[in-house]
Amino acid sequence: MTDEPRDTDCMEVLDRLYEYIDGELTPERAAEVRRHLDACAPCFRLAGFESAYVRFLEARTRGQHAPAALRKKILEQLLLEGSSSESP
Amino acid sequence: MPESDTKRQTFEAEALPHLDTVYRVALRLAADESRAEDLVQETMLRAYRSWHQYTRGTNARAWLLTILRHTFINQYRKAKRAAVEVDIHQIESYTVFHDVQETDPEGAFFDTIVDDEVLRAIDTLPDGFRETLILSDVEGLAYAEIATITEVPVGTVKSRLFRARQALQRQLYDYAVEMGYIQRREA
Numbered sequence: 001m002t003d004e005p006r007d008t009d010c011m012e013v014l015d016r017l018y019e020y021i022d023g024e025l026t027p028e029r030a031a032e033v034r035r036h037l038d039a040c041a042p043c044f045r046l047a048g049f050e051s052a053y054v055r056f057l058e059a060r061t062r063g064q065h066a067p068a069a070l071r072k073k074i075l076e077q078l079l080l081e082g083s084s085s086e087s088p
Numbered sequence: 089m090p091e092s093d094t095k096r097q098t099f100e101a102e103a104l105p106h107l108d109t110v111y112r113v114a115l116r117l118a119a120d121e122s123r124a125e126d127l128v129q130e131t132m133l134r135a136y137r138s139w140h141q142y143t144r145g146t147n148a149r150a151w152l153l154t155i156l157r158h159t160f161i162n163q164y165r166k167a168k169r170a171a172v173e174v175d176i177h178q179i180e181s182y183t184v185f186h187d188v189q190e191t192d193p194e195g196a197f198f199d200t201i202v203d204d205e206v207l208r209a210i211d212t213l214p215d216g217f218r219e220t221l222i223l224s225d226v227e228g229l230a231y232a233e234i235a236t237i238t239e240v241p242v243g244t245v246k247s248r249l250f251r252a253r254q255a256l257q258r259q260l261y262d263y264a265v266e267m268g269y270i271q272r273r274e275a
């Protein structure tokens with residue numbers, strides 16, 4: 001059928017949007033979504049918004065690092081384990 | 089060279105580089121710094137003791153996160169979490185985009201929200217949703233890896249991530265409105 005209602009397309013794209021943003025779709029599926037986004041302004045704008053949101057989450061949450069004291073404690077722990085075998 | 093030295097060297101080379109990841113995930117699971125540190129220590133010790141079960145050159149990060157998760161479930165999840173959980177089933181709206189498409193279609197208001205506020209909001213998500221979002225958005229794991237670590241089908245990861253992101257987005261939007269960073273759309 002050539003005249004699929006446009007809404008169905010949009011719904012499908014919305015359903016796959018995060019997979020698309022996360023790079024989880026096959027190249028073929030991703031190309032389908034891309035094609036729809038290029039042709040559908042509302043979906044394109046929504047996709048832009050959601051991508052910005054996901055990038056924002058990444059940027060705001062990846063700044064923490066294990067404290068140096070904790071790293072040191074763990075290294076010491078490993079040394080103490082030393083030659084003691086796998087069994088507890 | 090004694091066997092223990094080799095074991096420690098391979099552990100230090102393959103497992104320790106993931107310490108920051110283990111720490112960040114532990115922080116969000118435990119939602120408390122000192123408990124998170126205990127959780128990380130316990131996890132790394134367990135991992136070291138069962139290092140012989142790990143196949144070198146495979147996915148050490150996922151392997152460590154699996155141990156972290158089991159340690160957390162066994163010992164920590166029972167303990168009371170400080171944060172109040174949001175009811176994820178109350179999130180009806182699909183996306184905040186519909187509220188801001190006229191005033192802020194590119195989501196510039198997100199940039200006004202600082203790290204601590206985002207982390208605090210993540211901490212209020214229910215367990216299964218929180219851990220999925222952390223593994224995906226904080227650590228960048230693929231859906232299949234998250235499915236393995238959290239022991240659910242990929243479809244469940246997908247739906248949890250969807251709902252967790254939407255719930256979090258709504259919460260951050262409400263916060264931005266409350267702080268006056270953005271005007272709420274008049275109904």
Ligand SMILES: [Zn+2]
Pocket residue numbers: 009010013036040042043044
């Ligand atoms: Zn569309």
